[in-house]
Amino acid sequence: MAKLAKLDDIVSLCKRRGFIFQSSEIYGGLASCYDYGPLGVELKRNVRAAWWKTVVQMRDDVVGLDCSILMHPMVWKSSGHADKFADLVTVCKKCNTRSRVDHLAGHPEEHAGHVSIETAQADAQNLDKKACPSCGAVGKFSEPMAFKLMFETQMGANVDDTMTLFLRPETAQGIFANFKNVLDSTRVKIPFGIAQIGKAFRNEVTTKAFIFRTREFEQAELEFFCEPGTDEKWYEHWKQMRFDWYIDLGIKKANLRFREHDPDELAHYAKACVDVEYKFPFGSGDWQELEGIANRTDYDLRQHQRGMRSMNDWYENDRDLGKIDLKEEAEDYHKGPLSFFDEQKKQRYIPYVIEPSAGIDRSTLAFLVDAYDEEEVKGETRNLLRFHPALAPTKAAVFPLVKKDGMPEIAQKIYADLKGGFNCFYDQKGAIGRRYRRQDEAGTPYCITVDGQTKDDNTVTVRQRDSMQQERIAIDQVKTYLREKLDL
Ligand code: ATP
Numbered sequence: 001m002a003k004l005a006k007l008d009d010i011v012s013l014c015k016r017r018g019f020i021f022q023s024s025e026i027y028g029g030l031a032s033c034y035d036y037g038p039l040g041v042e043l044k045r046n047v048r049a050a051w052w053k054t055v056v057q058m059r060d061d062v063v064g065l066d067c068s069i070l071m072h073p074m075v076w077k078s079s080g081h082a083d084k085f086a087d088l089v090t091v092c093k094k095c096n097t098r099s100r101v102d103h104l105a106g107h108p109e110e111h112a113g114h115v116s117i118e119t120a121q122a123d124a125q126n127l128d129k130k131a132c133p134s135c136g137a138v139g140k141f142s143e144p145m146a147f148k149l150m151f152e153t154q155m156g157a158n159v160d161d162t163m164t165l166f167l168r169p170e171t172a173q174g175i176f177a178n179f180k181n182v183l184d185s186t187r188v189k190i191p192f193g194i195a196q197i198g199k200a201f202r203n204e205v206t207t208k209a210f211i212f213r214t215r216e217f218e219q220a221e222l223e224f225f226c227e228p229g230t231d232e233k234w235y236e237h238w239k240q241m242r243f244d245w246y247i248d249l250g251i252k253k254a255n256l257r258f259r260e261h262d263p264d265e266l267a268h269y270a271k272a273c274v275d276v277e278y279k280f281p282f283g284s285g286d287w288q289e290l291e292g293i294a295n296r297t298d299y300d301l302r303q304h305q306r307g308m309r310s311m312n313d314w315y316e317n318d319r320d321l322g323k324i325d326l327k328e329e330a331e332d333y334h335k336g337p338l339s340f341f342d343e344q345k346k347q348r349y350i351p352y353v354i355e356p357s358a359g360i361d362r363s364t365l366a367f368l369v370d371a372y373d374e375e376e377v378k379g380e381t382r383n384l385l386r387f388h389p390a391l392a393p394t395k396a397a398v399f400p401l402v403k404k405d406g407m408p409e410i411a412q413k414i415y416a417d418l419k420g421g422f423n424c425f426y427d428q429k430g431a432i433g434r435r436y437r438r439q440d441e442a443g444t445p446y447c448i449t450v451d452g453q454t455k456d457d458n459t460v461t462v463r464q465r466d467s468m469q470q471e472r473i474a475i476d477q478v479k480t481y482l483r484e485k486l487d488l
Contacts (some may be wrong), residue, residue: 010365020035021036063188082186087210089144151167151201173300198218212282213297220357224238249373251367261273291362294355296353297353301339305337371385373388396448398425399432427437447463459475
C-alpha cells in the first residue's frame with residue numbers, strides 16, 4: 001500500500017535530490033518562484049512531452065503553436081483580461097493577513113477562477129460572516145480592493161514613446177489571435193484544435209503550496225474549434241481524454257475526480273466547465289483543480305472580431321471585410337474575419353471552442369506526490385518515486401559492481417551505447433546498495449550492473465525499481481529490453 005505523501009516530504013526530497021529549488025535562494029529566495037534542478041528539468045520536460053504526444057502528435061486533428069509572451073495590448077482588451085482580470089482582496093484587521101475574497105471560508109474555496117470585479121464585489125457583501133484563514137477572526141475584514149493580476153512591462157527605450165504591455169496571464173489568447181493564420185496556412189478543417197505549451201504570469205494575491213500556485217508558471221492549452229451544435233459531444237470527448245491522460249501516466253484513480261461547475265459559477269459566456277481535481281496533500285488532504293475544461297462557445301473569436309473592428313484601419317483596408325457589416329447584431333456578423341467557411345455545407349460560421357487548460361507545474365507536482373512512496377526494507381526506510389517510465393527523469397542507470405577488474409570499462413561501453421536513445425546515468429562510486437537507493441529516490445525504473453560474471457558470459461543484471469527484482473540478460477539485449485519495458 002503506497003504511503004500518502006505529505007507535502008513537506010515532497011519539498012524536502014525535491015531539494016535534496018535536485019528536482020526543485022527556491023528561486024534566488026542565495027539571496028533569501030523570491031516568494032512563489034521556483035527553479036527546476038537537474039532531475040526536475042527532465043521530469044518537467046517529460047510531462048510536457050507526454051502532453052504534446054497525446055494532444056498533438058497522436059492526433060490528426062490538432063496542430064501546435066508557439067506564440068510570443070508579449071502581445072499587442074488589444075489582445076487583452078478584446079479578451080476582457082485588461083478590464084476584468086483582477087481579484088478582490090481584503091486584509092484581516094486582526095492579523096494583517098491578505099486574502100482573496102473568493103477564497104474565504106463559506107465560499108467554494110479554490111474552485112472559482114478569476115472573476116470580474118463586479119462579481120467579486122457582489123461576493124464581498126457577506127464578508128462579515130467569513131473567517132480569516134490565518135487567525136480565524138470572523139468578520140474583521142477591511143474594505144475589499146481590486147488587485148490587478150497581470151504583470152505590466154514597458155516596450156521601447158525612450159520614455160516618451162514606451163508602450164505598456166502585459167506578460168500573458170494565459171497562453172490561450174495567442175491561439176485565438178493566430179486562428180486565421182493557421183486556417184490560411186494549413187489544410188486544417190473544422191473540427192480541429194490548436195495546442196500550445198508556454199509560460200504564463202499572474203500576480204496572484206496568495207501563492208501557496210510549493211509549485212501549486214506560483215506567479216510564473218507553465219500552461220498546456222488546447223483550443224478545439226468545432227461546429228456549433230457539435231460542441232457538447234466534443235466537450236465530453238475532451239473531458240474523457242484529459243482524465244485518461246493522468247490515469248495512463250500513473251495517477252491513482254482514487255486521487256482524481258471531476259468537479260462540474262454549477263451554472264452560477266460559470267463565466268457568462270461559458271456553456272459548461274469541469275475541473276479535473278487531484279487530492280493534493282495540503283492539510284487534511286484537499287481536492288484541488290489540476291486542469292479546467294470549458295465550453296467557451298464562440299466568445300473569444302467574437303471578441304477578437306469586435307476588437308479588430310475597433311481598429312478601423314485594419315478592416316477598412318481589407319477588401320473582403322469591407323463588404324461585411326461587423327456589428328455583432330448584424331445578420332452577417334458570423335461571416336467576419338474569424339469565421340470559418342464549411343465547403344461541404346456551403347456555410348460560414350464562427351466556431352465554438354472546447355478548451356482543456358492544464359498546468360505543467362501543477363501536474364508535475366501531482367505526478368511527484370502520486371509517485372512518492374516509502375517502505376521498510378530490511379529494517380531501513382526506502383524512499384522511492386514510482387514514476388511512470390515515460391515521466392522518469394532518468395530511464396536507466398549503469399553501474400560496475402566494483403571499480404576494478406575491467407568492470408568500469410564494460411559498464412562505460414553499455415552506458416555510451418544507451419545514452420543516445422534514453423536519458424541514462426553512470427555511477428561507480430560507493431556501495432552498490434546505496435547506488436540503487438539513490439536511483440530509487442530519483443525514480444529511475446531500471447539499474448544495470450556489470451559484475452564478476454559479466455566477463456565470463458557477457459551478461460549483466462537488470463534491477464527493477466518497484467519490485468527490486470533482478471534478472472540476468474545478455475549485454476547485446478539490454479537496449480531492446482529497455483526499449484520494450486520503457487515503451488520508447
Ligand atoms: P485558480 O482558481 O486555481 O487560480 P484558474 O481557474 O484561474 O485557477 P485557469 O485560468 O483555468 O486557472 O488555468 C488553467 C490551469 O493553469 C489551472 O488548472 C492550473 O493547472 C494552471 N494554473 C493557473 N494558475 C496557476 C498558478 N498561479 N500557478 C500554477 N499553475 C496555475
